Every structure is written in C-alpha cells, then in structure tokens.
Amino acid sequence: MGGPPEPASVRDLVLAVFETNGRLVGAGNELVRPLGLTAAWWQVLGALGYSPTPLPVAHIARNMGLTRQAVQRVVDLLADRGLVSLEHNPHHRRARLVVLTAAGHAALHAAEAAVVPLDGAILERIGAERLAVAVAVLREMTSVIDQTFEAAATSAPPPPSEEAQ
Template sequence: MARPTGRPKAEALTELLLTMFRANNLTLAWGDRLVSPLGLTSARWQILGAIVQADRPQPVAWLARDLGANRQNVQRIVNDLMGDGLVAFEPNPHHKRAQLVVLTSKGQQTYEAAIELYNPLVELLAEGLPADEIEAAQRVLSALRTKLETIAADDE
C-alpha cells in the first residue's frame, strides 16, 4: 500500500489500515485455531454469528450485506454449513428464490460451543486494554466502515 506524504491524517489513516490488515489476518488465524476442534473455520463461525445476531431469518444476500462480504462467498460457506447439518433453508414468504437461512439445532449447539471457547480467550485479549480506548477504536472503525460502504454504493 502506498504511503501518502505530507498529510498527517492520511498518513495516520494509512498506518491504521495497515495495522487493521495485519490484525485481521492474525484474528482470522486465531479464530481458525480456536474453532477448528468444532469443525469450523473463522469464516464459518462468522456466518453462524451473523445468523444468530440477525433479528429474524435472512437470505444469503442480506447476511452478506450485514457482513460486508461477497454474496457468492457467503453462499458457498452457507452451502458448506448446510452440508454439515449446521444450517437449513426455509421458504421466504417475500421471495420465491431467496430462501431464508436458519440454524439447525446442531448449528446452534456448535455456535454455543464456539462462544464457550471464545469467552475466556477474549477476556485474556482484553487484559490491559482500557475500555474507553477499545470503544474509541470501535467508533473509528465503524465510521471507516460507513465511509467505505458509501464509496462502494456510489461505485455501483
């Protein structure tokens, strides 16, 4: 990634983006190790989490939108999860082809087991990090995500 020069905010944002890329890669590897005993990857766990966090069953396209992910990639992962008996499709009363994705009981149990593995380790990660700094980082990343979503929508 090119580094802008002479513009303090742009330089700071570039450093943040580079750190975010590195942290994302490390987070995905950490998540993969964490949930591999459950037959999951970080990507599969993330999809299960999106299903759990949704206030109602959603089609794949909506899950992808909520995750900021490519619909085709989410569809492939959902198909894999279905093959493993972790999710199922239900008819969508609002759309004939875009079925709704729901957790099966096995999927719910697997997700809960992942969270049981995650909770003590996230507590360890949080040690020594002030809550107000975590919250500030979350606000900055949320604002960045909103700007990036706006740019992506303008490009469509």
C-alpha cells in the same frame, strides 16, 4: 529525523486492520478447529446468531463485507452438516432464508465459549472504554467507505448498451 513522530495516517489504520484481520482469522481457525469448524463457518454462524431475524445469503454477505458467492459456499457446507437450514422467504421467491438449526446454535455457543479466554485477555489489555472507541471508529470507517462507493456508483455513467456497440 529527530522531529516529532508522524501522526497515524489512514493507511496506518488500514494496514493495522488487515494485520489484525489476519490474526483474527488465524486465531479463530485454531480455536474452533477442535469443534469441527473454520473461522469462515463461525463468522456465518455468528452473523446468523446475532441477527434478530433469519437472513438470505445476500444480506449475510452485505453485512459481513463478503461476496455473496463466498457466503453461499459456506452456507451450503453448513447446510450439509445440519448447522443451518434454508427456508421459504415470504419476501423473495428465490432468496431463501438461512436459519440456524439446534446444532448450529450449539456450534455457535461452543465457538463463543472457546474464545472467552482470548476475549478476556484483549479486554484486560485494552479496556472496555478503548474497545468501545475502536468499535465506533471502525463502524464510522465502514460508513465512509459505503457512502463513498454508493456515491460513486450513482454518479457513474451507465455502461454502454449492447445496441450502441
């Protein structure tokens, strides 16, 4: 009881990430609601805005750790509102490229401006050096997760064929 505190575990980090993600989504919704956006819409706009090239839905989903179906629903809503357009993909006939329109760029810029005060408060409290370490830790954690599941997928036996059943 009175001994040294337990070192932080992976589970502690995972729970903290889940909690922080929930707070980020809630704060994001509050910040962009006056702009007619949701945090999910902002997330997709940001994925496109920070990408050097247009992306198909599957790549946006993979980059963000979301399902293709969830991203497709958001892209459809954004397209209906004129914030993105779907263009021909020279590398894949059916997977069209999602491209920010001028209105999409403006919406992303407005969302980014809305979060400046929160970003400043986080930077002031945590500091640039600790934020850089946190980003590195989370990216390494993502890498471990990806590698673990890729290895499991390649070593798993193939599912039984319909003919074998």
